[in-house]
Amino acid sequence: MTLDGRTPGTVLVANRGEIAVRIVRACREAGLRPVAVYSDADAGAPHVALADEAHRIGPPPARDSYLDVEALLGAAKAAGADAVHPGYGLLSEDAGFAAAVTGAGMRFVGPSAEVIATMGDKVAARAIARECGVPVPEGTGTVDPDDPALPARAARLGYPLVVKASFGGGGRGMRVVTGPDELAEALAAAAREGAAAFGRSEVHLERYLPRPRHVEVQVLADDHGTVVALGDRDCSVQRRHQKLIEEAPAPGLSPQLRAALADAAVRITRRVGYSGAGTVEFLVSGTEFAFLEMNTRLQVEHGVTELVTGVDLVAEQLRVAGGESLSPTVLEVASAGAAAPGDPAAPGGPAAPGSTTVRGHAIQARIAVEDPRAGFRPSPGPIGALELPAGPGVRTDFGVVAGGTVPAEYDSMIGKVLAHAADRDTARRRLGLALDELVVGGRPTTAGYLRAVLDTAEFAAGTHDTGSVERDWAPEALLGPAGDAGAASPGPAAEPGAAGGSGTPGHAVPVRRVRIATDRGPLDLLVAGRAAPGPAGTAAPLRPTRSTDDRPAAGNAPGAAGDPTAPMDATVVTVRVAPGDAVAAGDVVVVLEAMKMEMEIRAGTAGTVAAVPVTAGSPIAAGAVLVELT
Structure with missing residues (x-):
């Protein structure tokens, strides 16, 4: 594959962390030459070491490096790049960046700047969904947070409602408001987060749907008129509107609802003249759904779709950016049918698939250096040991190495653990075992908490929703209270009938796995009860499920004595x-x-x-x- 007739074509990866590693590897497989960029905080990062070439773009703050368009373009020109892949986050949905890349004579691996701008405006995106006959939540257009008439408009809309940054995405700049006394602060916070994360402070209001599911559809489109849906995903396990666990396909959808979601996604994608990989997100309640937003980029959870379809989404992005059609594999898996006669939203070419061919089920856990028992407080800093799980059906995408450091300037997610199996329950149990094997030394992580979530009866049955984490799965209930040195994540589930077995929230009698030495070799045991401190060399958990230093991050919390202090930089x-x-x-x-x-x-x-x-x-x-x- 080439991007300009030269062999190999050169792609600048304008990102960092695990997604930069993922793109570097995909470029290599496609015969392209990957070039990395890095801030001073990432000089020793894995994506830098893996790329063919790397360019420094500035000091640690993202605004002075990864968000510095001129620095990125300078690196691209110095490397002789033919294309720029933005990954996700950072500038991936910045229309100005996309325009600057194409204006400099390079290809932007993604849709056009015009499409990014249109779908990045959440109010404009809702209008397009309506044009395509897709239901949208009741709400306002973009509003002035200081408008004195706004409280009255909010009251007419009805509580609870959600305040959203109009140019946000990925859960940033969102606040749920349960009553009028919360409105002013929610407006200020959403505007502030929108400005900080996306450079735009505009907001809008929407009716809040209690207990919805968050279901999204993966779409792919090329510049030759082909638009397909590549299956759906469920992303309902969230905290603060940030996804924690994702899976494909979304469980519990009827064939009719699944087909309707795919059809709606393709209609919207075709209507805006999309090119590349994108995601159309919906809220689902029972048999009804409503358009939420379109993310004009690769998603963090793209791997679960890859596992169940066999399609390499990054490779398809690179194909489309190089002017090629979607691969035959995509067309076989997507099973696209003909457009409905006279459909103005689908003028010619393949339309929505009746069904996507999927193989089994895949679930992903996002691993972040956060302490769930301290309000998911971030904990940047050095990483000691790092042991990644392996085995049939297990995939790990990480952007850190043992001995490295998680910088405080960037997102807290360091990697993802995915499991694929023939059915959902096997994938769920396989992911749990993989999380048991994961070791991240020196930092608290979300791994143990997510392991406990997998074992809840609600998740096992697929009856959870977007409010389950805050409403039903408090970390203290699943892991024990902060400061309880004996409390441990549930770890491997006990055998049927054993105390503290799978599906028992909190595991009143904790079960842990230990290894002891015998004259016939090591022996693994399931032990009920809390671990007691002992001298070095005594039996210990086979694989710590959260980290080798599981203590809550130091800092202030409600009830702490003394003056309030900063828990971290x-x-x-x-x-x-x-x-x-x-x-x-x-x-x-x-x-x-x-x-x-x-x-x-x-x-x-x-x-x-x-x-x-x-x-x-x-x-x-x-x-x-x-x-x-x-």
Whole structure:
């Protein structure tokens, strides 16, 4: 494969972490020459080592490196790049970046800047969905957060509602509002996050659907008139609108509903003149669905679709960017049918498939350096040991190595563990065993929590929804309270009938797997009860499921004594108090941002504010006092 007639073509990978590694490998398989970029924080990162060539683009802050369009274009020109692949996140859905790439004479691996701009505007995207006959949630157009008439408009729309950044995506810039007293803060927070993550602060309001499922359809399109849907995924396990577990195909959909979702996705994709890989997202409740948004890029969860279809989505992106048609494999799997006669949304060419040919079931767990028992607080820093699971049907996509460091300036996700099997329950159990084998030394991670989620009765039955994490699966219930040194994630499920077996939330009698030495070799045992401290060399868990250092990240939490302090290096977003203010225990005093996540810092005790040594917009170090109380 070439991108400009030269062999091999050169592709600049304008991203970092595990997705940069994924794209580098795909370029190599396609006979293309991958070039990496890196900030000073990523000089020793795996994607840098794997690429044929790498260019420094700036200091650690993303705005000075991975979001610096001129630095990226300079690296692309210096490398003689024919194309730029944006990956996901960062500038992947930035229309200005796409236009700058094509304006510099290179190909952008993705849709046109015009399509990105149109579908990136959530209000415009909803209008297009309506034109295509696709249901959309009731809501407003883009609104001014300071409009005095807005509370009345919100009341007419009805609570609960959700405030969304109009140019957001991936769950960023979203706030659920249950009553009018929460509206002002939600508007400010959504606008602030939208500006920080996407450079746009516009917001809009939508009716909030309680207990919906989040189902999305993978689409592919080329420049020769072919548009297909490549199956669906369920992404309902979320916290703060950020996905934690994804699976394909979405469980529990009737054939009619599955076909309707695929048809709606293809109609929208064709209507906007799309090219490349994209995802159309929906909220599903019972037999009804409504359009949510379209992500004009590769998704983090693309791997589960690859596992059940056998299609390499990154390879297809590169084919389309090179002017080629979608591969024969895609057309065979998608089984595209003819467009409906007279359908204005599908003027010629293949339309929606009646069904996508899938093989078995695949589930993915996102592994982030976060402490679930401390409110999923990010925990950047050095990684000690790193042992990735293996075995039939197991795939791991990681962007870190043992001895490396997770920078505080970027997203907390370090990798993904995927499992594929003939049926959903086998895939679920296989993923659980893979998470048992995962070791991330020195950092708390989400692995143990996600292992526990897989064992809940609701997830096993596929009856969960987008609110299950916050409503039903509190980390303290599944893992034990923060600070409980004996509490462990459930680990491997016990044999049928054993205490604390699979599906028992919290595992009242924890079950752990240990290895002991015998004269006939090592012996693995399932042991009920909590582990007791002992000297080095005594029996220990075979594979820690969260990390080799599972303690909650240091920092302030409701009920903590002393002045509120920063739990990690961060940036001050807002200060809620001033000297002389009286605060109660649990009151929010400062909002911080780190690793693309906002954290509310609360007073541990009641008191009066004596001093506030920080200001909005200033960087602060871990352990710094944020508010002095008397």
